[in-house]
Amino acid sequence: MERSTTSDTASEKPNPSHHSTGAVQMRIKNANSHHDRLSQSKSMILSENMKVAEPVNRHRRNHSQHNLTLADIISTQDHTVVEKEGYLLKAKIADGGKKLRKNWSTSWIVLTARKMEFYKESKQPALANLKPGYKPECVDLCGARIEWTSEKSSRKNVFQITTVSGNEFLLQSDIDFLILDWFHAIKNAIDRLQKERSCTSRNLEFKLRRSSSIELLNSLDTESKEPKPENRKSLIFRLNYSASDTNDRNRVKSRLKKFISRRPSLKTLQEKGLIKDQIFGSHLHLVCEHEKSTVPQFVRLCIKAVERRGLDVDGIYRVSGNLATIQKLRFVVNQEEKLNLDDSQWEDIHVVTGALKMFFRELPEPLFPYCFFEQFVEAIKIQDNATRIKSIRRLVNKLPRPNYDTMKILFEHLKKIAAKESVNLMSTQSLGIVFGPTLLRPEKETGNMAVHMLYQNQIVELMLSEYSKIFGSEED
Numbered sequence: 001m002e003r004s005t006t007s008d009t010a011s012e013k014p015n016p017s018h019h020s021t022g023a024v025q026m027r028i029k030n031a032n033s034h035h036d037r038l039s040q041s042k043s044m045i046l047s048e049n050m051k052v053a054e055p056v057n058r059h060r061r062n063h064s065q066h067n068l069t070l071a072d073i074i075s076t077q078d079h080t081v082v083e084k085e086g087y088l089l090k091a092k093i094a095d096g097g098k099k100l101r102k103n104w105s106t107s108w109i110v111l112t113a114r115k116m117e118f119y120k121e122s123k124q125p126a127l128a129n130l131k132p133g134y135k136p137e138c139v140d141l142c143g144a145r146i147e148w149t150s151e152k153s154s155r156k157n158v159f160q161i162t163t164v165s166g167n168e169f170l171l172q173s174d175i176d177f178l179i180l181d182w183f184h185a186i187k188n189a190i191d192r193l194q195k196e197r198s199c200t201s202r203n204l205e206f207k208l209r210r211s212s213s214i215e216l217l218n219s220l221d222t223e224s225k226e227p228k229p230e231n232r233k234s235l236i237f238r239l240n241y242s243a244s245d246t247n248d249r250n251r252v253k254s255r256l257k258k259f260i261s262r263r264p265s266l267k268t269l270q271e272k273g274l275i276k277d278q279i280f281g282s283h284l285h286l287v288c289e290h291e292k293s294t295v296p297q298f299v300r301l302c303i304k305a306v307e308r309r310g311l312d313v314d315g316i317y318r319v320s321g322n323l324a325t326i327q328k329l330r331f332v333v334n335q336e337e338k339l340n341l342d343d344s345q346w347e348d349i350h351v352v353t354g355a356l357k358m359f360f361r362e363l364p365e366p367l368f369p370y371c372f373f374e375q376f377v378e379a380i381k382i383q384d385n386a387t388r389i390k391s392i393r394r395l396v397n398k399l400p401r402p403n404y405d406t407m408k409i410l411f412e413h414l415k416k417i418a419a420k421e422s423v424n425l426m427s428t429q430s431l432g433i434v435f436g437p438t439l440l441r442p443e444k445e446t447g448n449m450a451v452h453m454l455y456q457n458q459i460v461e462l463m464l465s466e467y468s469k470i471f472g473s474e475e476d
Helices: 002-011 016-032 035-067 070-075 176-207 214-221 229-239 243-262 266-269 284-291 295-310 323-335 349-361 370-380 383-396 400-417 427-441 448-464 467-471
Strands: 082-095 105-112 115-119 137-140 145-148 160-164 168-172
Touching: 035 145, 105 176, 137 400, 145 176, 145 214, 160 176, 168 176, 176 448, 266 370, 266 383, 284 400, 295 400, 323 349, 349 427, 370 448, 383 400, 383 467, 400 448, 400 467, 427 448, 448 467
Parallel strands: none
Antiparallel strands: 082 105, 082 168, 105 115, 115 137, 145 160, 160 168
16 A cells, blocks of 8 residues: 555656646646546555465465365365255154154255255245244264164155264155155265265375375374474374384284184084074074074064053054163073063063064065065066965965964964054054065165065055965865
8 A cells, every 4th residue: 555655656746847837737636636546556456465365375275285184175075066855754753862752744855965954844945044043954964874664654655864973864755756766865965975985085195195295294204203283183194194003003903813813613602602592683494493493482472472461552563662672682582591571671562562573674584585575576466356365375385484484473463463453553554564674675675665665565464464365274
């Protein structure tokens, strides 16, 4: 500013040879050129700012190189572009791991590359944000899990999103293609973020080595130097790639390999009685062989307990029990031979039903074996009811003996549940929704997940409705 004023006054000094008229001309010129001087000064100030902007930009670039972090690399991508938006039914069932009461509500959902936002039935969520104090509920998809579920709700076409912070959401729509489209869009976003994180981790060392700061890269080899406070954050990442740490990791890996190679086999530990055969997560035929039966003892105990004190319970098998207690029961079953389900710690019948469903869900191969899945689907598609029942019956009779006997006793039990529909509100359709995906699933998930889920439910529902014709003695 001072420089521009000096140049202006210097250019307007009167010529000594015209001193008598120069003063008047200078005053007139000063008055007329006041606006010109301001514009000149303004233009000079802008040009100076433009000159100053370059070193500021260089400083910021160097600063980002000195403090390169995982968040900085990921944040260079634009995560604000809306990938999908629309209405779905939403229910939040857990907040930070704490279970919440399920309340369904219609929400306008906006999906971006990194997160989802829930708005209260607004077709213009951007305007909703302008309301004082209003903030949409936001779900970070980084590290999240998405899966179809039929146990958390009696509604059809429900999938669950679980975040790393322990929040759980259910999303639902009665329109099959719409909910399937949303499922794939969200799953693709989650998978993309997972790939981003893994690629970023692999390329982190390469990006650091491209940094223009040679001093900081050399500091990796000088352990005696005390890092400056402003460089400590960046050193946290680079120290992971130092030569000393690499040697340490190699030594740890070598020791672990030796330990694992010397460790006794699972069979040896089982023979010594240190590890008992697991019930949960084992193949059905292995459990039956170990118990010398065709129906697992745990299945029989659960069915007896439910029929003794759970036939009249509202929402039996649909309502979830306490997960921590179910896991405790799972541990007891795997570790102890004797199990008393009448013990006070298992008094909640929903814990027993939850454990039974978990047993079937964790079978490496479902109760309906993988090789039979497509055959059962084709059978349920048959239009003629009598032919459809015969086809299902023929497939059921082909099942291995443990599968057939376990299936027969389970469906006989579920038929008793459905008989009390007026009290427990569990119809054959409701039981089909709960047990369909648990008992019957394809070996490899395909794009027809929603369609498969529909057939799974229908197969279980038909087998319950026509139990006597499918499992009874041949009469036709």
